[in-house]
Amino acid sequence: MSHPTDDTDGVTLPAAELSSGLSRREVLGLVGAGAAGAVVGAGAAAMAGAALGGGAAQSPDLSYPFYGAHQAGILTPVQDQLHFASFDLTRTANRGAVIELLREWTDAAARLTRGRDVTQAGAVGGPPLAPPDDTGDALDLGPSGLTITFGFGPTLFHDAQGTDRLGIGGRRPAEFEELPLFAFDLIDRASSGGDLCIQACANDPQVAVHAIRNLSRIAFGTARIRWTQLGFGRTSSTTTGQLTPRNLFGFKDGTANIMSENRDAVLEHVWVPETHPQAWLRGGSYLVGRKIQMLIESWDRVSLHEQEHIIGRSKGEGAPLSGGREATTPDFERVSADGEVAIPVDAHVRLAHPVSNAGARMLRRGYNYVNGNNDLGQLDAGLFFLAYQAEPETFITVQRSLARDTLNEYIRHVGSSIWAVPPGAREGEFVGQALFSE
């Protein structure tokens, strides 16, 4: 079995950049940032639109390239809508079937993200007496900023019985295991984990739903949906041009997020480094998904003062309680007139901050969700937390730090997943190809 070469992270390097004298690492950074910022066929209006608050003003023609050094949907400016799906392999799926599925998914994703039907024949171009290849519900809608991001669960490498069905067990990174149980976790296995995942983000919900639906049709016989989650109104901005959105507790979320323009932070905290022993994952990332139910009605009865002291920021401006504006770095040492620290010792912003976690940072890309209501008439709603990081330990460190978070009184983690997200594919390759190379 020959090992993948050093450039299996799928970079398609323009000739000009190859000859520019930049280091390979610098070029990777440039291509990454370029891919995230690239806007095809949308023009200045759409770029301006992307800077507005959630939910409006993006052009249906906005399109992000699917192929590249890294998968799209990570550094890409967060879209307004999410449809996320977790898949389990069928009992009969073997290595060849999974490779074929990844190949078909890659081709389909490249088409869908350009606003095309899932195949050439598509919704209406096939034989009349056959079911159409494409379900047709996104005809006329345009790409709408669609990105499709694929991930692999730990169970893809060894199933519940410990069997290495696909012959890839030896390539599982040592650090890639199911997440541990954290304080206050009330995890429902039915909405956690899975062998494969797809994150579809777009500015039109129908486009994201269409993508998951047509990709799951392709999987028929090889994999089937384990669970899905719809999300809306991105809770984190990933570019400096986006206003910081608010979560369902009414607070800005993601102020201190890693911004895609910050090349150094992205290289250090988001991408699996070039030195990683598993070559197939270099230039990829780890995605943590946590379904966090919010006890909305309880929170809504908490005083403004207490809400702000639980979070550690003001509700209106989003400024740290130590003073300044939203972008001001929190001063955790600052003491108020009453002799207490301005940002309480158990405030969310303190416990989640890199300074409390040995510098641990991740790129958050979560969405709000509402799954109807319960029998008491209360909203079944919360945050579908998604975060990309170079190593799982980052999330684990921060989540352990949050054990003392006062916010735990108002939230419940009910879903938990981790995925290894391979790097992007070059045209002609499929996503994850290096994992399955001989």
Added chain:
Amino acid sequence: MSHPTDDTDGVTLPAAELSSGLSRREVLGLVGAGAAGAVVGAGAAAMAGAALGGGAAQSPDLSYPFYGAHQAGILTPVQDQLHFASFDLTRTANRGAVIELLREWTDAAARLTRGRDVTQAGAVGGPPLAPPDDTGDALDLGPSGLTITFGFGPTLFHDAQGTDRLGIGGRRPAEFEELPLFAFDLIDRASSGGDLCIQACANDPQVAVHAIRNLSRIAFGTARIRWTQLGFGRTSSTTTGQLTPRNLFGFKDGTANIMSENRDAVLEHVWVPETHPQAWLRGGSYLVGRKIQMLIESWDRVSLHEQEHIIGRSKGEGAPLSGGREATTPDFERVSADGEVAIPVDAHVRLAHPVSNAGARMLRRGYNYVNGNNDLGQLDAGLFFLAYQAEPETFITVQRSLARDTLNEYIRHVGSSIWAVPPGAREGEFVGQALFSE
């Protein structure tokens, strides 16, 4: 008890129109169409945006007036997102409490649709030691085209025990009863009916969710949520400037819908007429809500030819199978080369068409929904059908006609509701005030 006067439909007539020599009925039509078309603070860009396909390009500043002859959210160009909530009165709610609730709801809706917090104090302007009036999750988002439409269920007039708790039983219109059971109905009572309803539509899902959440907080002690439904990607256009969107079966839906520009059709088919014996409902409408589950995976295995013959239109263009373009009137007599009628006798478009239903027409305003997936990995998805009409009989006639519809093999009606939607309120009035007048 004095009866409401002839103008209790809440028209605020501009002086210029009052003196224009138009008949009162004509003026009503103008005001209705004007209110639907009015765009405050958005400008030409937003108007252009409204003509695009679903999900994009509307300005967050788009605002529709709340007060007017008719409630907004009926003729208003269909927004991209829906949050619908049904409420039941609490056991202790009495006439005074319901009047107070409607008064507070009206004031709150007028504020929210202008993009303001639910009260003057709002999310961050109240006393720090009290829970904020507004939950804050829509701060910075703008009105985003929000409309809020209130409706009354039959059970508001007489509860399950037949008791007239609110002293309004005598004002229940004779035709206003729960919908009958139709062929193939599989109705779940838990997602049907209710004493009150609110339809919140906006171009940003977070704005619609924020509206329902804050209105349900106001109801605390008087009414509580019975069921809710999120929807997206409007399935019907209500103005000629909007492209016809597609439902989850991939077909254009709403081609022959009543358009708000069509004054005569709106007057004839949408508004309860000025001659109605119940003065409080004149200028209002009847809203039918049907949760229609779509058997997505079964449909997706049907051939294109069969799909088109079940619907009676082509999938791509949306043209009737009798020929022409999308806007061409179907020719139900036309015979194909094979000697059969071009549009089959059991095609959906034939059975739903006004010519098959003694001219019955309604203004459809439905939304697609996806409520996750079932245990088999199939999408729990479909159409949340909403239609406004001058009398309940319109829907009943058409739905009975659809008993022979081949489409029934691929859909299940699982939720069923009817609401009397009062006319709009003038500033200083509350929605439904005439129903509760002495």
